[in-house]
Amino acid sequence: MSTAVLPAAPLVDTHVHLNYPDFAADLPQVAERWRQTGIRRLVHSCVTPAEFPQLQAIADQYPEVFLSVGLHPLEAGQWQPDLAEKITHLAASDERVVAIGETGLDFYKSNPADIERQKESFWAQIAIAQAQDLALIVHCREAAAATYAILKEAMATGGPVRAVMHCWSGSPEETRLFVELGCFISFSGIVTFKNAETVRRSALEVPLSQLLVETDCPFLAPTPFRGKRNEPAYVQRVAQTLAELLGIPPEKLAEETSQNAARLFRLPLP
Structure with missing residues (x-):
């Protein structure tokens, strides 16, 4: 496989962190x-909501960038009920916000x-996404059962949730649960790694209508860039790997x- 960046195919990178140093x-x-x-x-x-102005500044400069606002689970130590109000306000304040998380x-x-x-933060942010009819970006690591239980109950009690399991690395069995729940499943550069056979098997469980691609840059650069800084252009490598895995043309994968x-x-x- 060449190390060159692939030629253009219209794609959406559904998860970036361009504000990082x-x-x-x-x-x-x-x-x-x-x-x-x-x-x-x-x-x-x-x-964290504190970085939202940085995100807005990037979107001001690059109009193809859309935004989310929320609190990452690894930042849950700073969770307070008033953060729900702040996230709600920020989400409503900018029409470029398309998701909570x-x-x-x-x-x-x-x-x-x-x-x-x-869990408290997750419940609150699900409720905000439901109330504002925004997508929900879900980080799930070594927590599939608990994440599934919360999402399933939230949907049963509070209404639909348009959720994406981002940077998905779960097992095929876990994947089927979230697919059946109606979640989108987004794959990152992990799917290109030599030791990621489980992730590739999981990708086969996802209907094309629920499949997404992302970089999660600057993390998880795909092969052959592994170990280097990741960037949005490399999402083409994720898409190429998935197209090969699913046995469909890259153009079809990009379109879907x-x-x-x-x-x-x-x-x-556009």
Whole structure:
């Protein structure tokens, strides 16, 4: 496989963190590469509400960037009920906000004392997404059963949730649960890793109508860039791997995942 960036195919990178210091020196060049490689829309995820002004500044500069606002589960130690009000206000304050999150549960890295706060934060952000009819970006690591239980109950009691399981690395059995719940499943560069056979088997469980692609940049650069800074242009590698895995043309994969992203996030596609 060549290490060159692939030629353009219209794609949506559904999860980026461009406000991180990794991009401070060369974001204009990074943007030029994503435009050259056909990335038409990007969804900028949010780790804490405090960083939201940074996200807005990036979207001001690059109009193809749309926003989320929320509190990451690994930041749940700072959760307070008034943060729900702040997230609600920020989401309503900017028409470029298309999602709440990223939220969810992380039992891999979390402080055990913060588990209940993670759950409280997750419940609150689901409710905001339901009330404002926004998508929900779900981070789930080593917490599939608990995440599924909360989402299922929230949908039963509070109404539909347009959710995406972002940077998905769960088992095929876990994948089927979230697919049956109606969630979109988004794959990152992990699917290209040599040791990620479980993730590739999980991708086979996802209907094309619920499939998304992302970079989660600056993390998890796909092969052959693994170990380097990730960037939106590299989502082409994720898409190529999934197309090969599913046995469909890359153009079909790009078209379907872009339309899925447009439905989930209600994005205007160019």
